[in-house]
Amino acid sequence: MRARCNATAGRIVGAIGVATLALVMAGCSFTGKQSTLDPKGPVAAQQLNLFYITVWVSLFIFIIVGSIMAVAVWRFRERPTDSTKPLPDQGHGNPLVEIGLIGSSIALLVIIAIPTMKAIWDTMELPTDKPFWPTSLLGNWYPGGAPQGSDKEPLEVTVTGYQWWWAYDYKQFGVVTANELIIPVGKVVKLNLRSKDVIHSYWLPKLAGKVDVIPGRANWLWLMADEDTTQSHTLGLYYGQCAEFCGESHAYMLIRARVVTPDEFAKWIDANKAPVMPPGADQPWAVAALATAGAKDPSSIITPAQKATVLWTAFTERSKTPANLITSVDRGAKLFFANCVLCHTINGSTAQGTVGPNLSHVAARASIAAGVLDNLKIGTEEIDPARQNENFYRWVAQNPASPDPKLRDIKPGNLMWYNPQLDQGLKVIRALNLKAGHALTDQDFHDLANFLQSLK
Ligand code: HEC
Ligand SMILES: [Cu+2]
DSSP states (O other): OHHHHHHHHHHHHHHHHHHHHHHHHHTOOSSSTTOTTSOOSHHHHHHHHHHHHHHHHHHHHHHHHHHHHHHHHHHTOOOGGGGGSOOOOOOOOOHHHHHHHHHHHHHHHHHHHHHHHHHHHHHSSOOTTSTHHHHHSHHHHSTTOOOTTOTTSOEEEEEEEETTEEEEEETTTTEEEESEEEEETTSOEEEEEEESSSOEEEEETTTEEEEEEOTTOOEEEEEOOOSSSSOTTTOEEEEEEOOSOOSTTGGGOEEEEEEEOHHHHHHHHHHHHSOOOOTTTTSHHHHHHHHHHHHHOGGGGOSHHHHHHHHHHHHHHHTTSGGGOOSHHHHHHHHHHHHTTTTOBOTTSSOBOOSSOOOTTGGGSSEETTTTEEOBOTTSSSBOHHHHHHHHHHHHHOOTTOSSGGGSSSSTTOTTTSOGGGTTTHHHHHHHHHHTTOOOOHHHHHHHHHHHHTOO
16 A cells, blocks of 8 residues: 555656656747847857857766766775775875866866857957958948948947836937837947936847946947848848846847848838828818928928928928817827826927837837737737737736726836836826826827837
């Protein structure tokens, strides 16, 4: 009976062991989204190479030391007759063995040190001596010519870490975006790493990293998305993660990079440089507003920025009459200017807040809230409009006290809902609204979501 019990217990323990191992191994993937074992660029490849050299050297040491120990344990194990035998010869140190061990340790460390030093130099210096440098200079590849003064520079992006999202400033082009880094395939890109608050760490495992993002310190890294000469496998989305604990929502501070062709990159820059026009900018009222402005001073509305100013002013004026707000997007725009402009920017409009991400083209992003709410059609890299709309709605309607689980705990502690800089962020803004007698309703949140979705 006892024997059977033991056998059963043994089987259970065995089964648990196998299940645990299976669970642990399930986490191992060589090609997963955030695998360092699947590099798609020279920096990540060099870092992986260094990792393997260290692994092989350590494995070599492990096998030698382990085998000697196994042989010693086996050969010199205690035997029943041992007590009757005299003590064997007692040795005390062997210069040959000692010098040999010191020498081989040094040799193994040197084997690791040489590629380590090389990797440090290569990652901490822009690769001006590499063959891909000339083709990376903006003057040599940017379609339509590099912006003034930047033709001898590679693309530079200033990455600023915020609790808990990322701002990307393409200074050479005057474009600011958030949470989705867009880079051209096969070109060296320099990322200037800055922090607005605490220490973060920038890490795109398949491309490069990790480098700490420290307040008051000008760190940087370079990377290049270029796995092979055809570059066909290199396009698309790359995933990363803030890799330094930075507070409550640290685990939700994800990184996305989209690698595109140089032509797509130039198109993206053009789209993001253009100011955003208000909803209904092709309607008669807009045409009339432009005509009036032009009639006053025709030379004053030549540029798109001037056009946007005229149209947003006209929109704001019109939106004071509720009957003029015909579509849900119109109503959403009005609500946006009443509730969100302290913290968010929409290029070309009076919304110029910088507490939160720039929303000028937020609907073009694959996710919102630093990757937490994913807008993609499952299994593809295309935006699913229904899912995106739902995400915008959930994000603006979020409320930690909501009875609806879909609106709770989306990104705990996020500084849109609770922001000490603005006392309490959205919570206070909602409270003020309540006091003024216009609480945001569920319909308002849907209108806001529709407006956000129009920002392509
Ligand atoms: C108190 C400042 C504040 C106010 C007010 C505010 N936001 Fe935000 N917003 C933020 C911050 C901070 C984030 C980044 C949160 C994060 O991802 O951790 C954010 C993120 C967002 C995002 C996601 C952007 C992205 O690229 O991921 C959207 C969309 C958004 N806000 C819309 C709105 C709308 C609509 C309103 C008005 C109803 C609003 N916000 C009011 C601060 C604010
Ligand atoms: Cu962080």
